[in-house]
Amino acid sequence: MYCFTCKEDFESMMTCIYRVWEAKKGRQNVRLEIEPVEQMELLTEYIHVEMDPELAQKVIRSIRTKISAHAYYQIYLAAMSIDPGRLDAIYRFLRLGFAVGGQVTEYLREEPVMRIFELSRQVANERHYFYEFLRFARIEPGIYVAHMEPKGNVAALVAEHFADRMPSEHWMIIDDNRKTACVHPKDGTNYLRYLTDDEFESLRKTEQYEDEYTEMWKTFFQAVAIKERENYVCQRNLFPIWKRKHAVEFRTLRI
DSSP states (O other), X not given: OEEEXXXXXXXXXXXXXXXXXXXXXXXXXXXXXESSOSSOOXXXXXXXOOOOHHHHHHHHHHIIIIIOHHHHHHHHHXXXXXXXXXXXXXXXXXXXXXXXXXXXXXXXXXXXXXXXHHHHHHHHXXXXXXXXXXXXXXXXXXXXXXXXXXXXXXXXXXXXXXXXXXXXXXXXXXXXXXTEEEEEOTTSOOEEEEOOXXXXXXXXXXXXXXXXXXXXXXXXXXXXXXXXXXXXXXXXXXXXXXXXTTOGGGSOXXX
């Protein structure tokens, strides 16, 4: 058995898939995993794959032209999940997709297709949650920062939503779990960058910033509540506790 491994960024995954095809080890003799590998197995050869932008683009172009843009989008969403088997699932899906073409997304009874749609749906749902749960703080006039700790790697997906709604503002969305930031310059295009430890620690302090809008939002949250109709179980279902850490309305009000 051969196990091809790579880092969790999308280009590394696409490069890994290219290397697996290039190696021609046989479908039953290979497995793909995201690093770090939690538990290595005996009688398995582990092959690390370094990211190559050109090879990654070749795979992406092949998916778009030989399968479909819709299939590519589902693959991209699935790659952003936290499922440890997502890379292998993408590989199995692509083997079927390159065999049957654009119809692959209609083969809903096939295990590889079901798996990809399941993973992509999980990521799409989490992305949608953060459309509502993300909170921006103004750190300077015209500069806004939002923190999030999602399960999946959805920061860039969420940023697309806000780029459409805040195109003429400087802002960034920070994924505290992965120490990455999706930056949106005023009237510009989003870009993703990894933060150094010093940058991350500095940006973490931005949540301590308070202004009149912060207090207004807290006051509004309390004012619209009807004490007699409080239902914390329902509230936790609609706004899970793990997503509240960076929501300003759940911080203690200063009286």
